[in-house]
Amino acid sequence: MTDRANVTISLRSDIDGEVEENVFAGEWFRKGETVFIRYEETGEGGDTVRTMVRWRDGELSVTRRGDVESEQKFSAGAIHGGHYRSAHASFRLETETRLLIVQFGDLAKAGPSEEQLRPELPMLLIWHYRLIVNDEPTGEFIIRLQAEELLDTQGD
Template structure:
């Protein structure tokens, strides 16, 4: 069983009918009852995703700093900060799923032991209590055999 490794991360984002795909190199690792995915969006911004069954958090640091939390069927607050603006966010998560060959570890968490796996979530994003967009995110994690 692997608990970590290099990864190719393919991020598909659909927002209000428009689809954008990004490809990153990064890493994945398991720690306690969580699965982590870490990658650089660009030279100035890094992202860290933490998934535990039923919950996903996304933290971005660098030129852009943001914290978002997704819990299926619930609303959560977060924040966004860049050089030009700061604002509060609210996510209303409609669904959150993990597609993988997973097995329970000694802590009882049902998590993948190795790629490939897919995290998928749908949510409405509110900024200042106004609907900013409806999002559908698919994060494909594959082993990186080149690194």
């Protein structure tokens, strides 16, 4: 079982019905039962934003550093506090998580098995939440993140 791998990350965001899809190169690694996915994206000003996704025991956290700084936490049925900061704005966030699903291993298999609960690649995360900014609901988010091992094709 691999503890570290270069991955392709497919990220699909549905925000109040508006869908955006992105693909990033990143790194997947595991420390014990905690799984991390790290990748970089380009911010609005062309600056780099480093994103770290952390999964452990039914809890997901997403931390972003760079042009934008934010922290969000998600666990099904719970509300968690967080924050957002940029050069233009700073505010506190709350996430009310309605659904949080993780699946590991062969994503083509029907139904979860014990193997699919062990932290390995490929990995699929789906979470649905309501975002609250300064006590005001601002939108419904459905996020789908899939990480698959980036295979070395140089020997072909």
